[in-house]
Amino acid sequence: MTVLPNEYDAGKLALDQLIQWVDDNVTDASRNEASTRLHLIDRLIFDVLQWPRSAVHPEEPAGTGRIDYALGEPAPRMLIEAKREGVYFDLPAGAEAGVHTLGSLTAGDAGRALRDAVNQVIQYAATNGVGLAGVCNGHQLVLFMAVRTDGVAPLRGRALVFPSLIDMRNSFRDLWDHASPAGVDARTLYRSLKATFTPPPEPLSTHLANYPGLKRRNDLQANLDILGELFLEDVTRLEELRVDFLQDCYASSGALSQYAEISRKILQTRYALLKEEDGPEATPVEGKKGVTPHLTQDMLAAAASRRPIVLLGDVGSGKTTFIQRLVNVDAREIFDDAFSIYIDFGASTTLGALNRFVIDEAVRQLQTRYDLDIEEASFVEDVYRRELERFDKGLLGKLRDIDPVAYERGRINHLQRLVEDRANHLSESLERLRTSWRKQIVVFLDNIDQRSSEDQEQVFLIANELAQSWPATVFVTLRPETFYRSSRTGTLSGYHARVFTISPPRADIMLQRRVDFALKNLRETGRLGSYPVSVSVDSESLVDFLEVLSENFRSNAKLLALIDNIAGGNMRLALKFVTDFLGSGHVDTAKILQRYRESGSYVIAVHEFLRALLYGDNNYYDPEASPVANLFRIGQPDGREHFLLPLLLSFAQTVGEQSGEEGYVSADDLYAFTQRLGFGADQTAGALEYAIRKRLLDGAPRYSGERRHLHYRITTVGSYTTRVLLEYFAYADAVVIDTPIVDSGYRRLIEDVHPLADRVARAEYFRNYLNKQWSNVKEEGLPWEWPDTSERLSKDIHRVGYHADPDTWRWPGR
Structure with missing residues (x-):
């Protein structure tokens, strides 16, 4: 989160006002907890530390009790336990603002009040998987780590203490850096308390000298x-075969997959976000009878309406092929009588100046495809006939009879200045072509969806500018999530384009x-x-x-x-x-x-094709290069985390397919589910980030008024990997070298081996290791259970082992 200076200054000013208010409203310290929260702690959290109200959840259930304040969005990152103002924490004499051992602060009868409060919030934090916590009575604040992964008990750790409001003001930078939203996101408290983050053991891959290696081909x-x-x-790029290819190979947009591991409802609502409140109207480009008439009608009218036509589709959904089919087959009679300019942003490696790139490509294509050089002298004179007539009527025009050479030179210089304004010259040239040749001009801006959202927004602005200034119908292709987000809050919010959606065939x-x-x-x-x-x-x-x-x-x-x-x-x-x-x-x-x-x-066989996907050109599985994710990855030395991704994905699918929200599940629900299982918010955040990066989940913002809520939806990649691939020996055989093994005994058994019989044994050790880690998952009635997957994986391991050597095959260790 980016902290604006005015937030910091506003917080400091609010603290000054709070201190003054306390001085003006001295009581007998009899405020109860509710009054303390209303008068003091609420002001500390919302006004001083500048937590937005949408990110603060009071009275959250936690076991048999309730958490006073859960701070963070979409999941709690810090818990605050509120105590009434009269309950002062009896800190050691002379204790100043700063870091102290929590044990010394809570020792003996004098530390009982603080100790009881700390133990209470530790219990809440453990139940909800929240690492940071604090205790506050309105005047004093103690911050500490309530859940640790370094083997240190919370009460044996350290705490950051602010003994009074004055201490908070004198050390406001420390208060802000540790307890504001930005400070919590930056994990400053972890560093200040010198919590040692213990990473998981290194996977086998880190010990391989030639990892990931290069697989030789014969x-x-x-x-x-x-x-x-x-x-x-390459056949798709051959001009001579283009029409035949588009006629023989084209598969219609939007036909639902017969093999998807997710519900048809989710497939059918691929572009559900576009139907949100205030979202643009979107029409599929194709229906049962082919290209929708709305598209061809809009194409003929778009030049007059001066607004671009947006083609929305995910990366690889077939937008380029649809355009080529439209031009060469479906609407050929229109395009045979038109100048079409196709700008391929995917073909350019650098797009530093997008406007110049579009102009250069348009000029080049007019010359190479239509043999029209818009800088040819006779064409330029034809385009600027009126300007030349004005020139002749002007002062320099009088040189025609006095000094013909000077007249011609002035005339040429005048035309040269017009041509050097390349954007305007291209626009004027296209207008001349439209009126003289009586042909429609159509411009396609394509393949920008493979680039950043910022580039996509910039190209949309160019498309809008072209539609406004060129006598042309302008098409632009974008990713749906970019268009949706930007049309709500970004560059596209001020424009009203005609939108058509392209679903994959x-x-x-x-x-x-x-x-x-x-x-x-x-x-x-x-x-x-x-x-x-x-x-x-x-x-x-x-x-x-x-x-x-x-x-x-x-x-x-x-x-x-x-x-x-x-x-x-x-x-x-x-x-x-x-x-x-x-x-x-x-x-x-x-x-x-x-x-x-x-x-x-x-x-x-599936396992034959799967090996090519898992390894690619590498000798070993590399999760960064492979399109197949390693669901057993972990970020902390917590063996239960091997199952976090399958559990998350299965929960997202189960809840999503049961809901009426087009398969979307809120981030709040996902965090609540994993925290109920005892996983920390950091573990869940890491799993979700990996799931998005590996296409296991789609992430999208949804809005309630102006409030933004992050939602996730299962993809076919996530569902198939969880439901099917985890049961294959080929999958376990590949990802085992990328998976940290937290049990030292099994870590010694899992080695770099190559003969099939040895790899089968290694896969069985890996399966037994995962069985042991699952025993620490205590929850029942989960949407996914490892023992079921383990049993099916066992059968596939047995199948491979038997076929490798049916005479000597036996289970490892038996």
């Missing part, structure tokens, strides 16, 4: 990797059509359209492997479920999974081809 795998990219990805249909198209071209020509004649392909292996893929994309439901769910609606990613599988060094390509040629068929 010649067959290397050739398939190159050819696969050529025929499955079915991945199975897209992949099947891509592979069939590649096979068709291979069989017919052995080469790719406009590639040089010398570039041809004579690969029986590629044809056979594509045949295997084609067969599996028609009938292998388990394989399609893996690709569909882990891609999570990103068609670009789904296609990459396939090309990576084609040339993966972790796939026995020769075996697959041999069995296909012998029998005419081959069913790709």
Whole structure:
């Protein structure tokens, strides 16, 4: 949280006013707890420390009691126990503001009042997983760590003490840095109390000299990797094949997945945020009969309305393919009679000057696609005929008969100045083309969704400016969450664009059509359209492997479920999974081809494809490079945390699918669930951050008036990883090297091994280790239970061990 100077100064002024108020309202110290809170502690929290009221929850239930103040949003980060004003903490003689041992402050009969209050709030903190706490009677404040992960009992730790309001004023910077929202977020109290953060043990990967390593490919795998990219990805960029590709391979937007591990309700409400209060109207670009008529109608009218058309879709949802299909197939009769300019922001590595990039690209495309050089002399003179007429009527025009050379030079300089204003010259040129050629002008600003929200907002402003100043219909593609957030509170809030949504097509249909198209071209020509004649392909292996893929994309439901769910609606990613599988060094390509040629068929097992996803080009699993998350990761030496992510994801899915909120669950509910299980707010925050980064959850703000509430929704990636992948030996075999093992005995057993039989044994040790850690999870009736997953994982480990060596296979340790 960024602290503005006026908040700090406002807090200091409020403390001065509170001190004066106390001096003017001296009593016999008989205020009860409620009065103390009303008159003193509320003012300390809200006015002095500047906690927003939305982040302070009074009287929160905690076991058999209640927490006086729970500070923090979306989850409590600090608890304050209020005591009535008359209950003074009898601090040791001469105790000044600063750090003291909590044991000395609470020792003996003199420290009983403070000790009782500290013990009470420690109990509340442990119940709710909140690390920081304080006790306050309105005049005195004691801050300490109520939940620790370093093995030190809270009462044996240290505390930051402010013996009086005057001490708070004299040490206001310390008070602010430790107890304000910014100070709590910055964890300043942990550092001041010198709490040693104990990280979890290092995972096996940190001890590997060549981690993550590079997996070697044999010649067959290397050739398939190159050819696969050529025929499955590069083919889309070939001008000669574009129309055929778009007709044969296009999969309609919005068709619901047949394999998703989440409910159809969540899939159907992909863009639910746009329907929030004051949200813009959004129309799907396609219906059952193809492109919605609203889009073509708006396209014809947009130039007159001078507002851009926004195409909203998640990364990889097919926005670019939809645009290409619209231009070349669905609305071809319109675009054949139009100038279309397609600005691809994804093709540029640097976008330092977005406006200049758009202008340069537009000028270049007019020249290369339509043979129109807007700086050609005759064209420039035609564009500025009226300006030249004015020039002739002006003073310099009189030089025509007196000094023809000077006249021509002045005329040329005048035109040159007009051309050098490149933005205006392009606009004037387009206007001339529209009126003279009687053609519509359409501009597409695409692929900005792969860049930052700030870049997206900037491109939207450019789109709005172009729509206002150019005689053109302007399309711009954006991510839904960027548009939603910015239209509420940011750059887009002052604009009213026409919005259409693009949902991803079915991945199975897209992949099947891509592979069939590649096979068709291979069989017919052995080469790719406009590639040089010398570039041809004579690969029986590629044809056979594509045949295997084609067969599996028609009938292998388990394989399609893996690709569909882990891609999570990103068609670009789904296609990459396939090309990576084609040339993966972790796939026995020769075996697959041999069995296909012998029998005419081959069913790709999930674990075969999964290995290519887990490892990519690496020798070992790397969670930063792999699209598959490690759900067993931990950030603290707490063995129960191995199950935090599966529990969080399962809770989000269960509650989300039961609610009427399009699958969204509030952050408050997620934190309440994990804190009930004894996990700290920091553990939950780390898990949620990782879940967002690895696409396991979608995070989105939702609003109640102007108040912002963070909500989360399960993705197919999160659901499938939890429900399916945790049960596979291949998954456990990969992530075990990235998972810290808190039990030293099992840590010695989990080593870097390579023979399959040894890896099977290691996976079984890992499973037994997790069984032991689950025994510390005491809660019942949870939305996910490790023992059920463990039993199914055991069966898969047994299956792999038996197939590896059926004669000698036995369970490790038995």
